[in-house]
Amino acid sequence: MKRNLILGGLLSSLVVLAALISFVWTPYDVAAMDIPAKLRPPSMTHWFGTDHFGRDMFSMIMVGARTSIAVALVAVGIGMALGIPLGLMAAARKDSWLDELIMRGNDLVFAFPSLVIAILITAILGPGAVNAIIAIGIFNIPVFARITRGAALSLWEREFIMAARVAGKSQARISFEHILPNVLNLLIVQGTIQFSLGILAEAGLSYVGLGAQPPVPSWGRMLADAQTMVSLAPHMALIPGLAIVLTVLGLNLLGDGLRDLLDPKLRVRRS
Amino acid sequence: MLRYSLKRLISLVLSLAVASLVIFFVIEIAPGDPASFMLGLNAQPDTVAALRSELGLDVPKIERYLSWVGGMLHGDFGTSYTYRTPVAQMVADRLWVSLPLALYALGLSTLIAFPAGIYAAARRGKPGDMAVMGATQLGVAIPNFWFAMMLVLVFAINLRWFGAGGFAGWDKGFWAGIHSLTLPAIALALPQAAILARVMRSALLDILGEDFMRTARAKGLSRRQALWRHAVRNAMIPVLTIIGLQFSFLLAGAIIIEQVFYLPGLGRLVFQAISARDLIVVESVVMLLVFAVIAVNFLVDLAYAAVDPRLRQRT
Numbered sequence: 001m002k003r004n005l006i007l008g009g010l011l012s013s014l015v016v017l018a019a020l021i022s023f024v025w026t027p028y029d030v031a032a033m034d035i036p037a038k039l040r041p042p043s044m045t046h047w048f049g050t051d052h053f054g055r056d057m058f059s060m061i062m063v064g065a066r067t068s069i070a071v072a073l074v075a076v077g078i079g080m081a082l083g084i085p086l087g088l089m090a091a092a093r094k095d096s097w098l099d100e101l102i103m104r105g106n107d108l109v110f111a112f113p114s115l116v117i118a119i120l121i122t123a124i125l126g127p128g129a130v131n132a133i134i135a136i137g138i139f140n141i142p143v144f145a146r147i148t149r150g151a152a153l154s155l156w157e158r159e160f161i162m163a164a165r166v167a168g169k170s171q172a173r174i175s176f177e178h179i180l181p182n183v184l185n186l187l188i189v190q191g192t193i194q195f196s197l198g199i200l201a202e203a204g205l206s207y208v209g210l211g212a213q214p215p216v217p218s219w220g221r222m223l224a225d226a227q228t229m230v231s232l233a234p235h236m237a238l239i240p241g242l243a244i245v246l247t248v249l250g251l252n253l254l255g256d257g258l259r260d261l262l263d264p265k266l267r268v269r270r271s
Numbered sequence: 272m273l274r275y276s277l278k279r280l281i282s283l284v285l286s287l288a289v290a291s292l293v294i295f296f297v298i299e300i301a302p303g304d305p306a307s308f309m310l311g312l313n314a315q316p317d318t319v320a321a322l323r324s325e326l327g328l329d330v331p332k333i334e335r336y337l338s339w340v341g342g343m344l345h346g347d348f349g350t351s352y353t354y355r356t357p358v359a360q361m362v363a364d365r366l367w368v369s370l371p372l373a374l375y376a377l378g379l380s381t382l383i384a385f386p387a388g389i390y391a392a393a394r395r396g397k398p399g400d401m402a403v404m405g406a407t408q409l410g411v412a413i414p415n416f417w418f419a420m421m422l423v424l425v426f427a428i429n430l431r432w433f434g435a436g437g438f439a440g441w442d443k444g445f446w447a448g449i450h451s452l453t454l455p456a457i458a459l460a461l462p463q464a465a466i467l468a469r470v471m472r473s474a475l476l477d478i479l480g481e482d483f484m485r486t487a488r489a490k491g492l493s494r495r496q497a498l499w500r501h502a503v504r505n506a507m508i509p510v511l512t513i514i515g516l517q518f519s520f521l522l523a524g525a526i527i528i529e530q531v532f533y534l535p536g537l538g539r540l541v542f543q544a545i546s547a548r549d550l551i552v553v554e555s556v557v558m559l560l561v562f563a564v565i566a567v568n569f570l571v572d573l574a575y576a577a578v579d580p581r582l583r584q585r586t
Contacts, residue, residue, distance in 0.1 A: 108286055108293075111564040113519070115526055116541055116557055120298070196412070203414050204527050208542070223417055227531070230420060231428045241417035248412035 005257025011250025028056035072198030079140020087148025192255035379460035388471025410465025419458035
């Protein structure tokens with residue numbers, strides 16, 4: 001299934017490219033209002049039309065991509081930075097009190113309704129992109145911890161790990177030098193999935209007004225603005241929504257494609 | 272089995288205790304004193320102090336935590352700071368919207384996912400399978416609140432089949448209530464259906480490779496008979512787990528959808544309570560949702576152990 005990989009990679013790099021280009025160039029200034037030209041449908045001058053303040057939607061989508069990617073990327077980073085060491089530790093000390101503590105802690109975080117907690121966190125710390133990152137990142141920790149532990153457990157039974165132990169390496173060194181490189185593929189695949197979930201979560205939080213704050217453009221807030229205008233200017237709701245869908249779709253396809261590419265065993269079973 | 276159940280029960284109680292501690296103290300460190308928030312910026316210090324003692328906020332935190340937990344054990348969730356009504360009553364009112372909505376969405380999602388998943392598994396690798404899998408990829412990628420807006424645009428604004436928001440109330444009759452929950456339920460059900468269909472398909476594919484499936488075919492069942500009689504039934508275990516998880520997700524996850532449709536549900540209650548610093552309401556509702564998730568997981572674990580003795584060995 002190379003098709004997933006190509007299509008997913010193409011969609012994802014398109015979004016990343018739009019975000020990168022937005023640093024140096026956008027068709028219009030994202031903050032520039034042009035009230036006489038408000039609510040215009042897509043045209044040659046405004047490719048994605050204009051919003052209720054006459055701002056150029058194409059420019060806003062480009063800069064919004066930046067916000068989405070930044071929030072989701074850092075949230076995945078938090079999850080990996082904390083979750084992977086926790087998972088490695090739990091696997092190295094299987095069935096010890098440490099393992100039990102980490103796994104029960106994981107269950108506990110999973111039991112909290114993530115969206116409600118994210119809203120709670122942003123309400124406590126104040127709305128904003130940084131707090132949205134923290135709120136989304138916390139729920140990535142148990143995901144990576146669990147995946148790492150599961151994959152590491154089976155590796156600990158293998159002979160090459162046994163050999164490393166006989167050679168006198170400590171559990172910590174074995175975990176980082178031998179276990180981690182072998183579970184990395186799995187973590188990259190999960191990373192893409194969490195990345196796309198992060199983009200969805202950021203859009204949701206921004207939509208209810210708890211994510212990135214004005215004047216930083218964000219896809220979720222563009223949708224919130226569109227809600228009252230949807231009958232007058234459907235493009236205001238359609239375009240940011242499609243941007244989210246295509247980005248998430250692209251990342252999911254990329255994740256699937258990578259999994260098939262990195263794990264040949266699955267390729268046979270899945271097709 | 273008894274030993275296993277006891278062990279799970281202890282871990283359930285422990286989880287709930289830890290969860291209540293986390294919820295209470297995380298929310299209590301939130302900046303913004305409810306009393307001064309309610310009275311506004313120009314309130315006199317002694318008025319604020321009087322309100323604080325009226326709301327019971329002058330008592331030490333530990334005591335308030337203990338009385339909160341103690342009260343919940345009796346079904347007393349405290350009194351809302353802003354509405355001055357029992358939290359239990361407010362939650363019960365909102366549950367009349369959120370619970371039917373969650374069940375409705377779960378029903379819809381199951382109704383879509385089962386046939387789709389079974390169909391895709393039966394036609395593995397053929398165009399039908401590809402179409403279903405493509406549709407589920409799209410379903411997972413669509414943010415439900417955006418889908419909700421699109422539904423409003425098409426079915427409420429253009430076709431005028433439904434209202435754009437609000438809840439008719441059950442006193443206007445069962446169908447009026449169902450009617451106003453239909454668009455929200457569809458919006459909620461779509462991503463869930465996509466996930467469930469994928470789980471159903473992959474569970475079926477795992478089972479189709481089992482020896483007993485070959486035996487079923489060998490004794491003369493057709494592909495279709497073997498699929499329905501043996502595979503679907505065995506695939507139910509992973510599928511039911513996901514349905515259990517989805518139910519608790521739908522109960523809490525409706526928060527944004529309730530915002531789109533202006534539905535007076537549990538999620539909207541939490542949202543309003545957070546912005547009004549009505550901490551006791553936030554604490555109680557979050558606790559209730561966490562309890563729902565932990566309890567569902569507990570029941571699922573027990574049900575599995577009852578069916579499959581091998582699982583009792585684990586954890």
